[in-house]
Structure formats: structure tokens, C-alpha cells
Amino acid sequence: MTGLGIALEVLLGTIRDVLPIATILLVFQFVILRRALPNPRGIAIGFAYVLLGLSLFLIGLEEALFPIGRLMASQLTHPEIVGVAASTDWRDFGWIYAFAFAMGFSTTIAEPALIAVAIKASELSAGSVRTWGLRIAVAIGVAVGLTLGVFRIIIGAPIHWFIICGYIVVTIQTMFAPRSIVPLAYDSGGVTTSTVTVPIVAALGLGLAETIPGRSPLIDGFGLIAFASLFPIMAVMAYAQITEYRNKNRAPETTRDMGEHASTGSKEGEEA
Amino acid sequence: MRSLQTAEVEITPGMSWLHRVLGRLSESGRDLLPIIVVIAFFQLVVLRQPLPQLGQMLGGLALVVLGLTFFIRGLELGLFPIGEAMAHSLASKGSLFWLITFAFALGFGTTAAEPALIAIAEEAAQVAAGAGVIGTDSGAMDAYAFGLRLTVALAVGFSLVIGVWRILKGWPIHYLIAGGYVIVMVVTAVAPREIIGIAYDSGGVTTSTITVPLVTALGVGLASSIKGRNPIVDGFGLIAFASLTPIIFVMVYGMLV
Numbered sequence: 001m002t003g004l005g006i007a008l009e010v011l012l013g014t015i016r017d018v019l020p021i022a023t024i025l026l027v028f029q030f031v032i033l034r035r036a037l038p039n040p041r042g043i044a045i046g047f048a049y050v051l052l053g054l055s056l057f058l059i060g061l062e063e064a065l066f067p068i069g070r071l072m073a074s075q076l077t078h079p080e081i082v083g084v085a086a087s088t089d090w091r092d093f094g095w096i097y098a099f100a101f102a103m104g105f106s107t108t109i110a111e112p113a114l115i116a117v118a119i120k121a122s123e124l125s126a127g128s129v130r131t132w133g134l135r136i137a138v139a140i141g142v143a144v145g146l147t148l149g150v151f152r153i154i155i156g157a158p159i160h161w162f163i164i165c166g167y168i169v170v171t172i173q174t175m176f177a178p179r180s181i182v183p184l185a186y187d188s189g190g191v192t193t194s195t196v197t198v199p200i201v202a203a204l205g206l207g208l209a210e211t212i213p214g215r216s217p218l219i220d221g222f223g224l225i226a227f228a229s230l231f232p233i234m235a236v237m238a239y240a241q242i243t244e245y246r247n248k249n250r251a252p253e254t255t256r257d258m259g260e261h262a263s264t265g266s267k268e269g270e271e272a
Numbered sequence: 273m274r275s276l277q278t279a280e281v282e283i284t285p286g287m288s289w290l291h292r293v294l295g296r297l298s299e300s301g302r303d304l305l306p307i308i309v310v311i312a313f314f315q316l317v318v319l320r321q322p323l324p325q326l327g328q329m330l331g332g333l334a335l336v337v338l339g340l341t342f343f344i345r346g347l348e349l350g351l352f353p354i355g356e357a358m359a360h361s362l363a364s365k366g367s368l369f370w371l372i373t374f375a376f377a378l379g380f381g382t383t384a385a386e387p388a389l390i391a392i393a394e395e396a397a398q399v400a401a402g403a404g405v406i407g408t409d410s411g412a413m414d415a416y417a418f419g420l421r422l423t424v425a426l427a428v429g430f431s432l433v434i435g436v437w438r439i440l441k442g443w444p445i446h447y448l449i450a451g452g453y454v455i456v457m458v459v460t461a462v463a464p465r466e467i468i469g470i471a472y473d474s475g476g477v478t479t480s481t482i483t484v485p486l487v488t489a490l491g492v493g494l495a496s497s498i499k500g501r502n503p504i505v506d507g508f509g510l511i512a513f514a515s516l517t518p519i520i521f522v523m524v525y526g527m528l529v
Contacts, residue, residue, distance in 0.1 A: 017387065020385045038353065060338075065332065072319065102313075116351075167457070182444075182446055184508045190478075
């Protein structure tokens with residue numbers, strides 16, 4: 001297919017994805033609320049930018065990153081690179097762990113949905129949650145999660161034990177984390193895995209499950225995304241705890257802003 | 273323009289248009305830099321191979337940078353304002369019914385058409401056919417995949433309803449999420465083994481790049497227009513529910529089919 005053909009196809013695909021959302025918004029705005037939008041021209045331009053931007057983004061990824069990312073995932077999981085053909089010893093896969101970690105981190109930094117949430121969070125917290133701090137925390141979470149997920153595929157352990165342990169850690173962390181970060185931390189699990197991360201991660205999982213004897217791509221290839229959604233929750237809460245701890249040490253009275261400050265206003269008072 | 277203040281590069285009104293555009297482009301470039309470094313390192317050092325089609329790659333990267341810049345700008349101009357404006361008008365209209373209907377429609381509508389979900393539903397149908405749960409003919413597999421998509425869409429619609437309800441009531445999020453975790457664990461114990469990996473993954477794929485900013489703006493707008501709610505404590509959390517309920521719903525679907 002020609003470049004223009006691909007471009008058109010991607011643009012149409014993006015419009016198709018936006019169409020249900022736009023329909024719901026328009027029906028509610030004009031049929032049920034019967035209210036004019038505050039700045040209709042700006043919003044229309046914004047939507048056009050989102051469509052154009054997302055399409056260009058996807059076309060570029062398809063041109064530049066996904067082919068080589070997929071190729072590298074399959075090459076790294078190839079028995080020749082692993083070194084020992086048909087190995088099931090988890091220690092033989094050093095570069096794959098490194099690749100999973102590095103890819104998890106770097107693709108998350110470029111994830112547009114995460115940038116959106118980070119902008120909003122920084123705006124609302126008056127800067128006490130920094131956009132880069134949040135994004136780096138989430139990226140580290142995804143990196144660790146993917147590395148562990150790859151380890152799980154290699155040793156062939158059932159996924160639910162890992163996830164349940166993760167839930168327990170999250171629950172314990174929740175008790176100690178600053179109250180105002182908890183909803184944001186829980187949210188960051190869901191935003192991490194969208195446009196950039198999923199295709200490369202899927203290629204990695206599939207390649208691994210095909211290379212390692214005794215693994216089924218269909219059963220063991222799944223689950224990496226679940227790991228990538230769980231670990232950012234821990235990472236963001238840890239980030240908030242570290243920030244709070246450092247602020248406490250630096251200026252005991254003024255800057256406990258991350259936790260207590262924002263939440264004492266409402267019903268969280270008795271908790272904090 | 274208030275969200276400009278949160279951007280990393282300080283943008284003052286006096287700066288020229290070109291400066292602003294270049295500033296935004298370079299921010300997007302910086303977002304992309306880690307991927308480029310990682311790919312170059314693995315390709316050149318670990319795999320010891322040249323970068324294939326360097327020209328095409330550079331052209332693609334330029335598109336990615338440009339696309340990301342447009343997307344972020346569109347976010348500030350379009351998605352965030354409309355999400356918050358609708359949350360405000362729904363809250364001031366005071367109709368619980370329409371607010372809940374809106375939340376459900378947004379969750380259901382955006383998820384049913386989600387491409388990542390369509391892909392994962394087809395793979396899940398293959399797993400189910402392979403395990404002998406359903407027939408291996410394409411009719412049975414299509415029906416299974418469609419049922420799965422419907423299940424996840426219902427789950428996300430339902431989750432936004434719970435999430436909005438929680439914002440209205442001002443409940444702390446962690447009790448609800450912890451309760452959700454307990455349900456996940458209990459259902460995992462009785463669900464068929466083949467569905468578990470897919471169920472856990474389906475939680476992560478439901479929230480797309482356009483849905484996330486909209487849903488975030490909805491929550492934040494709602495929390496800031498209700499008295500006694502704090503946008504950061506009460507406004508976030510909708511996406512957390514949207515990633516948790518599909519896990520439960522999909523496992524239940526796997527048990528019923």
C-alpha cells in the first residue's frame with residue numbers, strides 16, 4: 001500500500017474511534033442539556049487537533065517504531081540470541097529482562113494518555129505532583145512490571161499468584177500513602193497501557209511464549225499488560241511517600257502539601 | 273490557557289508564536305528520546321545490526337513528534353474543556369438519572385468500539401476454541417468474541433457509574449478498590465484457567481488515549497462542581513474502576529459460556 005493510502009486508513013480509523021465518543025457528547029450536550037458549549041470554536045479546533053495528532057502519531061509509530069520494536073522482540077527471544085536452544089532456565093534470558101525493562105520505561109514516557117493525566121494532576125495539585133515526577137514513577141512501575149511479567153512467562157508460573165501478591169502490596173501501601181495520591185495512583189495503572197506500549201509488549205510476550213518449550217502463546221502470551229497496569233500503582237504511591245518524607249525532613253511545617261494539605265478539607269479529615 | 277503554566281518549558285505571553293511552537297515540538301521530542309535511545313542501543317550493541325531503513329525511521333519519528341504535539345494541544349483546547357464543561361452542566365442540571373446515564377453511555381460507547389479490545393477478544397475466542405469451551409467454527413468464535421466485547425463494554429459502563437456515584441457520595445476510593453480486589457481473588461479461584469490471563473489483560477486495554485483525558489476531565493469537573501469535594505482526592509479514580517471491573521466481568525463471562 002502507498003504511504004498516502006496508509007495515512008488515509010489511519011485517519012479514518014481514528015475518526016471511527018472518536019465517532020461514538022463525539023456522538024454521545026453531542027447528544028447529551030444538545031438534546032438533554034440543551035446548552036451551548038462555552039467555546040465551541042476552540043473545542044472544535046481542539047478535537048480536530050486531537051484527531052490529526054493521534055493519526056500522525058500512529059502513522060509515525062507504524063513507520064518508525066513498531067516494525068523495529070517487533071523485530072527486536074522476536075530477535076531477542078530467538079533461541080540463537082538466547083544462547084541455549086530450548087532453554088527453560090530463567091537465568092539465560094538476561095537481555096530479554098533488560099529489553100522488557102527499557103522498553104517498558106521508554107514507551108511509557110511517550111504515552112499520550114499518561115501525559116494528559118500528568119498535566120491534569122499537576123494543575124490540580126498546584127504543582128506538588130510534578131508532571132515529570134509522576135511520569136517517571138509510572139514508567140519505572142511499567143518497567144518493573146514488564147520485567148516480572150517476562151520472568152513469569154519464562155518460568156511458566158500461574159499469573160494470578162503474582163497479581164494477588166501485587167494486590168496485597170497495593171493494599172498495604174494504601175494504608176501508609178498520603179491520602180490525596182491514592183486515587184491518582186490507582187488511575188495510573190489504567191492509563192499506562194495504550195497506544196505505544198501495547199503493540200511492542202504484545203510482540204514480546206508472543207515471541208517469548210513461542211520460543212520457550214512448553215509455553216502456549218495463547219495462554220502464556222497474555223498477562224504482560226496486567227503486570228504493566230499493576231506495578232505503576234505501587235510506583236506512584238512509593239513516589240508520593242518518598243516526596244512526602246523528603247519534604248517533611250526539609251521543612252517540617254510548611255510543605256506537607258502532597259498528603260495532608262489537600263485532603264483535610266472534606267470527609268478525609270478523620271483519616272488523615 | 274491556564275494549563276500552559278504546567279508545561280515544563282515556561283511559556284510567557286511575550287514569546288513569539290514560533291518560539292511557542294518550537295518549544296512544544298522540543299517537548300514532544302524529549303518524550304520520544306528514551307525510545308530512540310533504547311532501540312538504538314539494543315539494535316547496535318546487543319543485536320549488532322545496522323538500523324534498517326534509517327530514512328523511513330527518521331521520517332516516521334518526525335510524524336510522531338508532530339502528532340504528539342498536536343494531540344497535547346488538542347487536549348488542552350478540546351478534550352479537557354468539553355469534559356469539564358459537561359460535568360459542570362450535568363451537575364448543575366441536578367438530574368441524577370441523566371448524570372448516571374451519561375457516565376454509562378460514555379463508558380459503554382467508548383469501550384465497545386475500542387480497537388485494542390476487538391483484537392484481544394478475537395485472540396480470546398481462539399483460546400476458548402482451543403480449550404474446547406466453544407466450537408472451532410468461525411460462527412461460534414465470532415459470537416464468543418462479540419459477547420466478550422459486550423461484557424467488557426458493560427463492565428466499563430458500570431464502572432463509570434460506580435465511580436460517579438462515589439464522587440457524589442464522597443466515599444474514599446480505597447475501600448471500593450480493595451473490595452474489588454477481593455472479588456477478583458474469589459472469582460479467580462473458580463474461573464476457568466484459560467480465561468484468567470485474558471481477563472487480567474482486558475482491564476488494561478479498555479482505556480484508550482481519547483477516553484482517558486475525557487473521563488479524567490469528567491471526574492475532575494464533577495468533583496470541582498460539587499460542594500465539599502476536592503478535585504484531586506475525589507476527581508481521580510474513574511479510570512481505576514474502569515480497569516478493575518472488566519477483570520471480574522470477563523471471568524464471570526468465562527464461567528457462564
